[in-house]
Amino acid sequence: MQKEDSLKVGSNEMELVDFRIMKEEDGEVYEGIYGVNVSKVREIIRLPKLTELPSTPEYIEGIFDLRDVVIPVVNLARWMGIDEPEINQKKIRVIITEFNNVLIGFVVHEAKRIRRINWGDIEPATFVNSSVDGSKITGVTKIEGDNVLLILDLESIVQELGLYEPDVENIPENMDSFSGLALVLDDSATARKIVKEALSKMGFNVVEAGDGQEGLDKLDDLYKIHGDAISDQLKIIISDVEMPRMDGFHFAANVKEDGRFADIPIVFNSSISDHFSENRGKEAGAEAYLVKFEASLFYDEVARVVRAHMKQGV
Numbered sequence: 001m002q003k004e005d006s007l008k009v010g011s012n013e014m015e016l017v018d019f020r021i022m023k024e025e026d027g028e029v030y031e032g033i034y035g036v037n038v039s040k041v042r043e044i045i046r047l048p049k050l051t052e053l054p055s056t057p058e059y060i061e062g063i064f065d066l067r068d069v070v071i072p073v074v075n076l077a078r079w080m081g082i083d084e085p086e087i088n089q090k091k092i093r094v095i096i097t098e099f100n101n102v103l104i105g106f107v108v109h110e111a112k113r114i115r116r117i118n119w120g121d122i123e124p125a126t127f128v129n130s131s132v133d134g135s136k137i138t139g140v141t142k143i144e145g146d147n148v149l150l151i152l153d154l155e156s157i158v159q160e161l162g163l164y165e166p167d168v169e170n171i172p173e174n175m176d177s178f179s180g181l182a183l184v185l186d187d188s189a190t191a192r193k194i195v196k197e198a199l200s201k202m203g204f205n206v207v208e209a210g211d212g213q214e215g216l217d218k219l220d221d222l223y224k225i226h227g228d229a230i231s232d233q234l235k236i237i238i239s240d241v242e243m244p245r246m247d248g249f250h251f252a253a254n255v256k257e258d259g260r261f262a263d264i265p266i267v268f269n270s271s272i273s274d275h276f277s278e279n280r281g282k283e284a285g286a287e288a289y290l291v292k293f294e295a296s297l298f299y300d301e302v303a304r305v306v307r308a309h310m311k312q313g314v
Helices: 154-160 189-201 212-233 248-257 275-283 295-313
Strands: 013-025 028-037 041-046 060-066 069-075 093-099 102-108 110-118 137-143 147-152 181-185 205-209 234-239 266-270 288-291
Touching: 013 093, 013 102, 013 147, 060 102, 093 110, 093 154, 102 154, 181 189, 181 212, 189 205, 189 295, 205 212, 212 234, 212 248, 234 248, 234 295, 248 266, 248 275, 266 275, 266 295, 275 288, 288 295
Parallel strands: 028 147, 069 102, 181 205, 181 234, 234 266, 266 288
Antiparallel strands: 013 028, 013 110, 041 093, 060 069, 093 102, 137 147
């Protein structure tokens, strides 16, 4: 799928692939409306001929070769525990995604369109610890016809399959030790915990925020405490990209336009692993863009960025 460099940095917008999963219940067929960030989508193809794998979960359809890359294919309806009705085979598509540097295909009943949505219109999934059709949801947004689109947490499938595990143990020898504050933004409590523990090992006291808007609020609170010395106290900001209310790019653009905080270095730490997002991060003013989560690379890059910031302040 061809992705155009059409989103402006700081626009607080995202593009979603709108796809459908059909559900049969009591003889009636219902259409579930779901979405995934375009930045995580490589392409959308018809269902290829698959090679089945023995001793795998039922929702693993099999594997296939895509230009010399072997890709596992997951049936989303089965993963979500949905009873599938009779599906028009001509409409079935496989969405090839890439995140955390992992390629994986997802079978959907129909791929509809690309939607541009403001992050401010996406509500956090407060029911994240429960389930909707057995699925994991990261956010919800209203669309036309009073319908609701659910944004799926596809990364959780990758972790369930054992295709990706965050590297949290690979600590470099003679790791630099720092002092001061670090601000961490991520809507995932699990991701914040990983980053917080890593930064704490480096000597930082960590302040947490769940999205970009809360991140700006925390910066205001810190300024009230430290005043113009804020850039001496707050050594680094680590931000996710995909967050409800305000995404990481929009947050960074706001920070860099605010004279109180413009000198504080920002590092993006995201599951999105395409070059387009990395370039957007640099355009937003970030000093580095990391793909979640490789401990040794994280420590090295944070140390490099903080040392450079401290040197500039001398």
